Amino acid sequence: MLSLLALLILAATLITVFYLQLSLTVGSITFVVAYLLCGVLFAGWLLNPLLLILVAAALVVLNHPGLRRKLIVQPVFNSLGKVMPPIGDTEREAIEAGATWFEAELFSGKPDWDDFSKTRFTTLSEEEQSFIDNEVEQLCGMLNEWQIYHELRDLPEEVWQFLKDKGFFSLIIPKEYGGKDFSPYAQSRMMSKIATRSLTAAVTAMVPNSLGPGELLAKYGTDEQKQRWLPDLAAGKEIPCFGLTGPEVGSDASNLPDRGVICTQEVDGEEVLGMRLSFAKRWITLAPIATVVGLAFKLYDPDHLLGDEEELGITCALLPANTPGVEIGRRHNPGGSPFMNGPINGTDVFVPLDAIIGGPDMAGKGWRMLIECLGAGRGVSLPALATASAEMGYQTAGAFGRIRRQFNTAVGQFEGVQEASAEVAGLAYTLEAYRHLVTRGLEEGTISVVTAMAKYHSTEMMRRLINRGMDIASGRAVQAGPRNFMALPYQAIPIAITVEGANILTRSLMIFGQGALRCHPFLYDELNALQDEDQERGLETFEALFLKHAGHTIGNMCRGLVHALTGGRLADIPANADSFSTPWYRLISRYSAVLASTSDAAFALLGGDLKRRELLSARLGDVHSQLLIACAVLKFHGTLPRDEANDAHATYALHHALSQAHEALEAFYRNLGTFGIGCLLKGWFFPLGRPTGAQRPGDDLIRTVGDQIMEPTSVREALASYTYRCDDPEDAIGRVENTYRKLLEVEPAYLAFLKADGKGELDGETLEERLHVAVAKGVIAGDKVNELLEYDALRYDCLLTDAFDFELKEVKMHTERPV
Template sequence: MLSLLALVILVATLTTIFYMQLSLTVGSVTFAVVWLLCGLLASWLYNPILLILLAAALVVLNHPGLRRKLISKPVYQALGKMMPPIGDTEREAIEAGATWFEAELFSGKPDWDDFSKVNFTQLTEDEQSFLDNEVQELCEMLDEWKIYHEHKDLPEEVWDYLKTKGFFSLIIPKEYGGRDFSAYAQSRTMSKIATRSLTTAVTAMVPNSLGPGELLAKYGTEEQKQRWLPGLSSGEQIPCFGLTGPEAGSDAGAIPDKGVICKQTVDGEEVLGMRLNFAKRWITLAPIATVVGLAFKLYDPDHLLGDQEELGITCALLPADTEGVEIGRRHNPGGSPFMNGPINGKDVFVPLDAIIGGPEMAGKGWRMLIECLGAGRGVSLPALATASGEMGYRMTGAFSRIRRQFGTAVGHFEGVQEASAEVAGLAYTLEAYRHLVTRGLEE
């Protein structure tokens, strides 16, 4: 019995050391103890066959090559047959964009020395001047109480100021009349406006987030850029982008909106184009838009472009007054007065050059959206959230100085100070995250 026990202890010790490679980690020690107890149990039962099986299992589990060949690989193969195949939209989403330091965080072993070398973006002279002058002047024009309760809209002079001072062209290249600001400058601009008027910030945010301007600047043909970008920069054209629908929400892969490639006679000429049928809802700036971006699934049943019938999600740009396009009644999103509404289209015919990037970009809209959504979600929305957090801290601090109890401002009470410090810390963290994320987007 004792010799058998010694053998079990020896085998367990040797295999564990081999497994640990002389690194006494908690996991490895725990593993060794479990198997040692199993050996002791087998020894107590005095069953040589059980001992042999335990020793064999130890060898397989503790040898990486054997473990992968005899256990890991068969398990992966079995699970692979059970899992559904990855879809085209899922594959494109995985392949779109790139990674930055967040990849190191997910690895579990981030290189903090590498992180410390990140050079955070600084505002250029033009960007700082815009914040100090145009943005400051805009903020002084805004009265959110009147916007909400009296106008139910932005005052006409605010609309004119937004258009003429380039608030809708922050991401458009300078050669087309835009300001071509960095992601950080865009974020700072939207955040400052949001501290004064969330309605105005949302209004200015949309043309500089996911929308025709960004898609045209990144993927548009030169002809499309020349046609649309100058008007978008000057404010003569007001854009909106139709992605969200009544049934699918913002899930582009599930949108029911369709485009069918066909031919139609236009002004006596046969034109190759698309017949669109769509229903979009909750589209910001839709009630006043002059140009509409659309996401839809494109089909080619007659093989007018090639052998493929289902081309996939496609993005197109068309004038809002195109025949068949109907902009519905304005929504009232929770009482917020920013412009929002539905867009519907029935048998809307547009030529193929309405596809952003031209006919060769047919079916590539999902990848375009995925690559642009990151910027919108990483710039505009965090800017509004950060502004809310900072305003919350400012209002908390102001109230704690004004509100008095027992003849003393409540801000002097330690309990209030503790809560205020937590609010301040969270606001600071939001600001730091915002600066970090915009830097990541720029890189």
């Protein structure tokens, strides 16, 4: 028994040393003292000379620089140098582009919560708020998506002119060139509000303000290029598009087949140094009506007119759409929205070298430019579309669930429906929270990993939420027509899923593949040291990093175990955490340590193969992403009034995020398949089983949130405030919202009437007759008859689906309620 106690004390000593991240010297001294005391007090066999020699030898090797390098570091350095794949130039540019943010803290295993607590969500400036309240509001009032989609197949001409005249294409352009220069958060708010009325208009407005000539020129253009293009882009006199993807290249944009060859050509009697371009682009938004085209291509200099290198690499250039040889104007037909999208082709298109964005000095630097500028599309525009769909889904699913009745019960009160409606509510809350956090991070710089997470998870949440909304509205959402409030968002799901990098590849290759190297405190530098041409210098650099990495890994292993055994009570939390957020921050800290340790175990076991084991790496990326999402939810919760609805929605969202993180870990451990290491890791980090906070939302919580989505709560009001509120009773959404508001006014009397009528207590052929009988029997007050008749007419009209003539051209409705 005393021997067991001694072993436990030694184990606890080691865990404490690594948990506190003590230096190698201090940690060694601490262990020696503990070892000798245990030997003297509890287990004399620990003082056996052979054991003492072994312990002393191990400590000497660890603490003696020469022995440590020869016996430990050098063999590891040599082994890893043989198995780790080299980092290519394109991959290196992608990894080094931009900066990291709080996602790196979550990957560290010990987040700096004090730093996170200082993060404040962005608020709108007076100018930004005014633009949303006036120009955006006015634009939304001009939009009719049914007409745009089914009749015009384009925006009305007056809408195009309004977009140009009011500066909707200039949100990202600096003020000195006539632009708005609005914050990422403001741009997101504007795009999502427009999207609550028309996806077509939102996509049209967002493209010039995301990846495109405007952003590239503002960041990299020469002074001459900025003066030439930016004022006209800001004024809407020039319409931009950007050609990146093509028939043979989509998500793998680094392997562009489009070519540019540096050459000379006589122009107006003078010999001009330029580029001869050949390209085939597709899926290019605004291409059919663009007046200026941005292009990405691989540039070659076979005659060495610029320098010694023959292959210069990916380059970005800007050229007028009417440049001879450019074929433009044809349209694709996006399935979910008729926004302008089409191919661009060109053969032997000659442009001068000053067409390169940034001038000739930027030749071959286009890939880094593109990576750094993808953030607006991935972090602002597409999540804004997802958030808009979520907030409209919340409004309509909640209202319709209360209006629609079956078996004399509101369908939203059936538990099967509440499972769907609670998920709609939780995801809508999550998406708004996530939008706030990601756009705040974008103000810190180009956070490529966070924006990749945002693009993938926002659009996937949108997909899930809209599908659940379709389940709730059922047949009402199936029949197409101007009354249908779900069909067009449903049809548009694949657009957001596919653009700016297909979601499958974003998840399986980018989030963890790029995120691990960007966020890990040592890994990328270690890989660079392994590839250093000067082996001695590389070994020296690697040794310093390797020792820190080893301590980091073992420290996180110990931290994960301690948090598991103590329920996270020793985990760091923000100093300003309240009673609601404290247990959740502890749980996130715990999973942060688990993620960091598990990732290091995967690196150690699989090495370079981890990149190819996409199913495994994607799951670790899911854990990383869901921890950031949980942080966004907690931060957003703190910005809303502390009431039952806010707490319930946040609790649902946190359970949803952390349960997905846990399930991703379990799937990783189950499929690791290397000497049972996965089972050992699971047992180490979760010896007491799955934490309560990482369970899926329970039935009580589902019922609570399922009820709240139908109520006029603070959360409903907060989410609705970001949308365009339409009061038109002939509008698809306005019809539902007007009916819902009327139901809230008359519901007590209406339910009393329905209860009596359902029991057969009210005689009469018509509704009006039965209402008067209800008055006579004291079931309802006399002044409620007209209000209930008005509501019933609204209710019946709200439930109708569109009917057309036989050719499906003209709407032919019968709106009168049968007797």
